[in-house]
Amino acid sequence: MASQKQLSKTNRFFVQFALIALTLAFAFPFVWMLSTAVKPIEETMKDPPVWIPSHFQFNNFWDAIKYGQETLGYIPFLVYARNTIVLAALVVIGSVVSNSLVAYSFSRLKWPGRDVAFAITIATMMVPFPVLMVPSFGLFRALDWIGTYRPLWVPAWFGSAFSIFLLRQFFRTIPFELSEAAKIDGASEWGIFRNIVLPLSKPALAVVALFSFMGVWNDFLGPLIYLLDQKTFTLSLGLQFYQSQAGGTAWNLLMAASTIVILPLIILFFFTQRLFIQGIAVTGLK
Amino acid sequence: MTGTLAKKQAWAGLIFASPWFIGFSAFIAYPVLASVYFSFCDYSVLKPPVYVGAENYTDLIHDELFWTTVRNTLVYASMTLPASMLTALILAMLLNAKVKGMAVYRTMFFIPALVPQVSLAILWSWILNGDHGVLNAFIGPIYHLFHKSPPNWMGTPEWSKPAMVLMSVWSVGNAVLIYLASLQDVPTSLIEAAELDGANGWKKTLNVTLPMISPVILFNGIMGIIGTLQVFTGPYIMFPNGQPAHSTYFYTEYLYDNAFKYHKMGYASAMGWILFVMILILTFVSIRLSEKHVHYQGS
Numbered sequence: 001m002a003s004q005k006q007l008s009k010t011n012r013f014f015v016q017f018a019l020i021a022l023t024l025a026f027a028f029p030f031v032w033m034l035s036t037a038v039k040p041i042e043e044t045m046k047d048p049p050v051w052i053p054s055h056f057q058f059n060n061f062w063d064a065i066k067y068g069q070e071t072l073g074y075i076p077f078l079v080y081a082r083n084t085i086v087l088a089a090l091v092v093i094g095s096v097v098s099n100s101l102v103a104y105s106f107s108r109l110k111w112p113g114r115d116v117a118f119a120i121t122i123a124t125m126m127v128p129f130p131v132l133m134v135p136s137f138g139l140f141r142a143l144d145w146i147g148t149y150r151p152l153w154v155p156a157w158f159g160s161a162f163s164i165f166l167l168r169q170f171f172r173t174i175p176f177e178l179s180e181a182a183k184i185d186g187a188s189e190w191g192i193f194r195n196i197v198l199p200l201s202k203p204a205l206a207v208v209a210l211f212s213f214m215g216v217w218n219d220f221l222g223p224l225i226y227l228l229d230q231k232t233f234t235l236s237l238g239l240q241f242y243q244s245q246a247g248g249t250a251w252n253l254l255m256a257a258s259t260i261v262i263l264p265l266i267i268l269f270f271f272t273q274r275l276f277i278q279g280i281a282v283t284g285l286k
Numbered sequence: 287m288t289g290t291l292a293k294k295q296a297w298a299g300l301i302f303a304s305p306w307f308i309g310f311s312a313f314i315a316y317p318v319l320a321s322v323y324f325s326f327c328d329y330s331v332l333k334p335p336v337y338v339g340a341e342n343y344t345d346l347i348h349d350e351l352f353w354t355t356v357r358n359t360l361v362y363a364s365m366t367l368p369a370s371m372l373t374a375l376i377l378a379m380l381l382n383a384k385v386k387g388m389a390v391y392r393t394m395f396f397i398p399a400l401v402p403q404v405s406l407a408i409l410w411s412w413i414l415n416g417d418h419g420v421l422n423a424f425i426g427p428i429y430h431l432f433h434k435s436p437p438n439w440m441g442t443p444e445w446s447k448p449a450m451v452l453m454s455v456w457s458v459g460n461a462v463l464i465y466l467a468s469l470q471d472v473p474t475s476l477i478e479a480a481e482l483d484g485a486n487g488w489k490k491t492l493n494v495t496l497p498m499i500s501p502v503i504l505f506n507g508i509m510g511i512i513g514t515l516q517v518f519t520g521p522y523i524m525f526p527n528g529q530p531a532h533s534t535y536f537y538t539e540y541l542y543d544n545a546f547k548y549h550k551m552g553y554a555s556a557m558g559w560i561l562f563v564m565i566l567i568l569t570f571v572s573i574r575l576s577e578k579h580v581h582y583q584g585s
Contacts, residue, residue: 011383011487012383012385015380015383015385016385016386018380019380019381019385019387019391022377022380022391022395023390023391023394023395026394026395026397026398026456027394029398029409029410029413029456030397030398032412032413032420033409033412036412044418045417045418046418047418047423048423049418049420049423098305098306098309101302101303101305102302102303102305102306104302105298105299105300105301105302105303106303109295109296109298109299109302110292110295110296110299111295111296111297111299111300111303112296114299117303120310121306121310124310124314126512126565126566126569127314127318127562128512128515128516128558128561128562128565129516130516130537130538130541130542130554130557130558130561131317131318131321131555131558131559131561131562132313132314132317132318132321132558133541133542133545133554133558134317134321134324134329134545134551134554134555134558135316135317135318135320135321135324135555136313136317137331137545137546137551138320138324138331138551139312139316139317141331155309155312155313157305157309158305158306158308158309158310158312158313159305159306159309159310160309164306189295189298189302190298193302214400217402218402218403220402220403220404220518220519220522221518221519221542225546235402236402236403236404236405237404239404239405239408240404240523243404243408243523244526251412251415251418254408254412255409255412258405258408258409261402261404261405262400262401262402262405265400265401265402266397266400269396269397269400273393276396277392277396277463277467280460280463280464280467281463281464281466281467
């Protein structure tokens with residue numbers, strides 16, 4: 001760390017100053033979003049902009065949640081939230097189960113052709129989704145799955161290249177002596193996987209769970225292609241639908257709705273910061 | 287004895303990997319192969335595909351809108367990639383300076399990356415809104431000094447792509463974390479050696495730090511190419527129908543419209559394959575071009 005200490009006082013001041021300025025710049029969109037979300041509608045259109053509303057209209061959040069309730073007969077945002085959570089649960093469980101099994105095979109079991117299979121797995125990360133989009137739609141249509149959640153969660157139960165890669169990197173670091181010792185005691189591969197490797201891999205499994213949860217929460221194109229009935233929409237799709245209907249008018253409600261979609265992710269991040277940062281760092285480090 | 291053990295392990299290996307064999311075959315291999323075939327077919331999903339030879343590809347060559355979307359996508363990528371890579375690198379280097387409050391700054395830079403694409407696009411269309419955009423309220427006075435008006439971000443073809451660049455620069459947090467992790471991996475001994483040789487801060491960065499993290503920069507660059515060429519959600523929401531004047535009509539949007547709006551699935555498949563080839567070529571080119579500048583440790 002010697003070199004860090006040699007950072008001169010002026011440099012240190014400059015760095016600190018730059019960091020504070022950039023932090024303010026990065027925080028600014030969020031502050032504006034929150035400020036708009038609690039404003040009465042008249043104050044959203046003022047010039048110069050009003051940062052602190054004359055009165056805080058927290059009702060906006062509830063109004064945004066139940067926007068369109070009269071015509072639909074249900075509270076749209078609660079339904080979207082429920083749909084998203086159910087879908088996310090299916091995807092998260094599926095990806096943790098399937099990817100840990102596959103990664104165990106790729107990292108701790110020897111079988112002919114394994115390394116070639118792994119290289120192909122990595123290569124599939126290059127395939128852009130638009131290439132897969134049309135035939136997958138045809139496949140799911142043949143199965144009569146269009147308009148259901150199945151195209152959005154069933155594939156998660158059969159592994160994904162990125163998560164396999166992530167878990168394999170982690171499983172490889174668990175000492176092989178542990179497996180050998182367990183084998184001498186008569187443990188099966190399933191037993192080693194279940195009782196030794198999985199318990200030692202909780203952080204990596206949590207990263208996979210976290211990323212797949214984020215994936216579902218974020219996904220827009222998937223639900224756009226496969227979901228037809230408004231009642232089945234996820235939050236991302238619902239938010240877009242909401243924007244295209246109310247957009248350009250009720251910006252305060254729109255910002256309130258956006259806050260509702262973003263907030264759970266930020267809360268989740270604060271509880272799992274360490275995992276997040278490690279997980280993302282690993283993706284860059286081969 | 288070892289033979290049977292090895293055999294047993296091989297069986298276990300195949301069984302454990304079997305979900306992926308199914309997943310790979312059904313959700314990757316089949317779609318990839320099928321889309322090759324569909325790209326030579328007239329296919330609407332409603333009826334079985336009919337082989338038409340290279341017609342889709344020749345039609346694409348004469349399709350002006352196709353070229354517009356290719357141009358838009360490449361222009362956007364060439365603006366947003368350098369901008370966001372440079373921003374991420376600068377932020378990571380500042381964070382690596384070990385000043386007080388690093389964890390707080392890191393969190394602040396990262397959080398925008400958590401914002402789902404849909405919310406991101408809605409939020410920025412509000413910030414850059416034509417009449418009531420808060421950004422222009424800020425920078426407007428500077429423009430007025432020179433008797434000009436601030437950019438009409440959402441309404442003019444010249445500013446619509448820069449608007450998207452702003453949005454992607456803001457959500458650059460993932461790359462920041464990746465760079466930061468690799469910066470922290472640069473051995474202090476190397477930097478100290480450079481100091482002993484009399485290198486100043488700038489020289490240390492240029493001759494030691496950047497070469498040491500160059501594989502990560504290349505990796506991020508390639509991931510960036512793959513991502514930006516597929517850009518969809520942001521413009522789809524921010525600029526419906528590629529407005530203004532098709533300046534934000536991007537490749538994947540046109541592909542999506544062909545497939546699901548016009549039911550020209552064969553045409554869309556051909557577009558998908560052209561995209562794939564474009565990505566492969568650009569990846570290959572960036573690896574070749576960077577060969578001289580990328581240093582892998584231990585090789």
